[in-house]
Amino acid sequence: MNQGKLIVISGPSGVGKSSVIGEILKRHPDYLFSVSATTRAPRPGEVPGVSYHYITEEEFKTLVAQNALLEYNHYASGDYYGTPAAPILQTIAAGGTALLDVDPNGALQVAKQYPQAVLVFLAPPSMTELRRRLEGRNDTPPEKILARLAQARWEIQQAEHYRYLVLNDDFDDCVARMEEILSGSENAQRSLYANNSDLKILKEVY
Ligand code: ADP
Ligand code: 5GP
Numbered sequence: 328m329n330q331g332k333l334i335v336i337s338g339p340s341g342v343g344k345s346s347v348i349g350e351i352l353k354r355h356p357d358y359l360f361s362v363s364a365t366t367r368a369p370r371p372g373e374v375p376g377v378s379y380h381y382i383t384e385e386e387f388k389t390l391v392a393q394n395a396l397l398e399y400n401h402y403a404s405g406d407y408y409g410t411p412a413a414p415i416l417q418t419i420a421a422g423g424t425a426l427l428d429v430d431p432n433g434a435l436q437v438a439k440q441y442p443q444a445v446l447v448f449l450a451p452p453s454m455t456e457l458r459r460r461l462e463g464r465n466d467t468p469p470e471k472i473l474a475r476l477a478q479a480r481w482e483i484q485q486a487e488h489y490r491y492l493v494l495n496d497d498f499d500d501c502v503a504r505m506e507e508i509l510s511g512s513e514n515a516q517r518s519l520y521a522n523n524s525d526l527k528i529l530k531e532v533y
Contacts, residue, residue, distance in 0.1 A: 331425070332419075332424040332509075333415065334424065334508075335429060335434045335445065336348065336426060337428075337430055337448050337482065338451075338482070338495070340461065341464065343451075343498070344428050347498070347502060359425040361411070361427045362377065363409060363410055364396070364411060365407065367379075367406035370464075384407065390409060397415060399433070400432040410427055410433065410437070445491070446489040447493060447508060448486040448489035448492050450483060450494050450529070451479075453531060454479070457476065486529070
């Protein structure tokens with residue numbers, strides 16, 4: 328890897344990853360957002376080719392067979408998600424910054440291949456708030472919300488493998504923390520909230 332940056336962002340569904348990444352991309356239009364391939368259906372408001380590449384399971388399996396994915400996962404919902412390798416490798420080789428939104432499984436696969444990757448975990452203030460955000464989005468059926476909340480508990484337990492742990496309580500604060508990390512500033516503490524009682528969610532989940 329050249330001097331480019333690979334930033335891997337994870338966090339339970341509904342924590343606000345898309346919102347935070349969207350804000351960062353507004354401020355840094357030169358960053359590459361890695362558009363994942365998925366077999367899940369588009370949600371209202373999502374744009375094919377921008378939010379995700381929506382493909383069939385057969386097409387997904389072809390990508391896997393062609394080794395075209397940097398990592399992939401069969402998510403709890405039953406859908407496949409994967410990161411197309413080529414755009415990221417090109418961006419990094421050119422010294423650019425690539426942002427990935429992947430689950431902890433994918434993040435650890437990426438970290439194995441690229442130890443320089445910076446892993447950031449976004450945490451919700453509480454499980455109640457996570458549920459409220461998931462329900463508020465109004466695009467996921469109740470039984471899928473329950474599956475996602477169950478998955479969230481496992482995901483939050485993976486936060487210890489991440490270099491940075493960022494609370495998404497106040498949105499602007501969260502974006503400011505992300506900016507600190509992206510700037511590579513030495514002021515960005517290794518674990519921004521891990522030893523802080525603000526991160527009640529860890530106590531709730533463990
Ligand atoms: P994810 O991409 O992690 O699944 P989204 O970005 O879709 O999550 O956010 C889920 C919902 O939570 C959206 O309705 C979004 O507007 C809302 N949201 C995001 N960040 C915050 C925040 N800091 N406070 C309150 N609501 C938020
Ligand atoms: P959602 O369906 O809510 O957009 O995403 C569900 C989960 O899949 C989230 O945890 C998200 O981070 C993860 N995800 C999205 N794209 C990828 C990907 O390319 N690879 C992996 N491993 N996970 C992904």
